[in-house]
Amino acid sequence: MPSINSTGKNSPGSTFQFVNCRLVRDGKIIKDDLWVRDGKIINPEPIFFDEKIRADVVIDCSDALICPGFIDVQINGGFGYDFSSDTDNLEEAISVVAKGILATGVTSFCPTIVTSPTSVYHQTLPRIERTAGGHEGAGILGLHLEGPFISPEKKGAHPLQFIRGIENGMQTVEEVYGRLDNVAMVTIAPELPGVFDVIEGLVSQGIVVSVGHSTGNLDTGEAAVNCGASFITHLFNAMLPFHHRDPGLVGLLTSRLIKRPVHYGIIADGMHTHPAALRIAHRTHPKGLVLVTDAMAAMGLGEGEHTLGQFQVTVRGKRALLQGTETLAGSIVTMDECVRHFILDAGVSIVEGIEAATLHPALAMGIEHLKGTLDFNTDADFLLVCDKGPLKVLHTFIAGDCVFSAPDTHALKPVYRNSSKMS
Structure with missing residues (x-):
């Protein structure tokens, strides 16, 4: 039967x-x-x-x-595990998180590696393969590499000593990352010298390029999108603030000079993005909004000391902070909580809230023929x-x-x- x-x-x-x-x-x-x-x-x-x-x-x-099912394209870990630092027990980390997020409605995700030493990329990238989901856990769509090719001025919770330039283009990218066949998305700062050749090279391999952790202005962002970038990493966070003379990367939501509409990640945890900012983003470009958790090891655990990449993180209440600072270091939110926050804080319908965690990330990743509907x-x-x-x-x-x-x-x-x- x-x-x-x-x-x-x-x-x-x-x-x-x-x-x-x-x-x-x-x-x-x-x-x-x-x-x-x-x-x-x-x-x-x-x-x-x-x-x-x-x-x-x-x-x-x-x-x-x-x-x-929900799709999370940016998640650094959870339930006590961090994908960027738990290299000795990486398979266990992936397994525990993939299984744990089923309860939050996530059926597919992109394990995210933050800025790390080259040795970490060479150890982790070959070991996290795309997998179909099932009873063992949510499916893996491929890795999201958030760094190290980012702006030192907008590093957030990324270690300065491992941030790199890309003056030698794809040669540098391949030296740092090693094999790229398990990579689905790369976050890169669009103002870096040599970035446009890199964007074209990554996109030619089927990798989604996201702009973020950047001091880039709108002109730079538009040029990156017209080279193939199609996503913005955690809108409003780790980028120049909106200014009426140059709206920065936020201006990509309304740009008339880009060849394609962009999607943008947003962390609706009540901490990273003010409800008014959520409403502004949604009303400006509703079809591009993609909910992400940006969750770190403390997700599912609570207050205490945890790890994010090379850093120690202190969780107080619902805030994850770099130890000894007031700098936000990822979140502890789950995707179902993000959907609830978005519906409540942005005043959107249930369907709009759900589509921001399903249809929109599927479109952003180019898998809408398989998932998200x-x-x-x-x-x-x-x-x-x-x-x-x-x-x-x-x-x-x-x-x-x-x-x-x-x-x-x-x-x-x-x-x-x-x-x-x-x-």
Whole structure:
């Protein structure tokens, strides 16, 4: 009998029909069923008219809202592990975080490495491979390398001694990073000499280039985008503040001189970005807003001493600070908290909040044909959430398998049916 619980896998070829639910689809909430087979969301019409069969399993969702799984393109670690410093037990770090974030609704993520010694890149990059998600944890879309090619003046929680220039272009990039086949995104300061050749070189290898940790002005940002950059790392943070004579990288949200619209990450944790700034960003360029956690090792743990790359970090309340300073060092927020903050602080709809963690990051990474929507033939990575009150993740599914259920949640109610032909 096909499985729907969090301890087993679905039988190949089995068809699942999720009923008594609402779907986030095409920018709105609709009353409809969700059909899944072999890890994909499917169109039910051929089931009825061509195959003339019923679903093998029908699941009563008790009026839950079904939305795509969340995608986090910037996360440094969590649950006591830091991807940039725990090189001796890196596989354990990835495994623990990938498993832990299922409870927060994340089904795909980009492990992020902050500015580090060259030896760290050579140790870590070959060992963090792209993986499909499942019961073992969220899928890995590829690495996000945040540095070391950034501005010393806007280093934030990045160690100054390891920040590099790129005067020798891609030769320097390859010497520092080593192999790039596991890399999905690179954050780079667009004002660095030689940067435009590097942007073109990275983009030619299918890597998303993000501008950030930068003193660059708007002209520099526009030139970088027209060379292939397509993302802004944590908007408002670690960049020149908006000025009416030169809005800096923030001005890319409204620029008429760039060849393509940009996406931009934003940390909606109530600490990094004021609610008014969230509202300004969203109302200026709503389709480009991508929620990121920028979470570090303390995510899921609480107050105390933790690690981010080469630094010690002190967590007080909800603030992660470089030890002995007032400099923010990543966040401790989870993606479901980011969505809730965004909905509340920016005054957006539930659909807009969800799309900022699903559709928008998928578009930014160029994977919208696979993830980020409930469209037919996309991966069956989705969530059952309660939207009666603050949004709450009830169940997380990857490739059609239930990989997490909240402990205080009513069990899903499958009603099994035979796959005999319909009359």
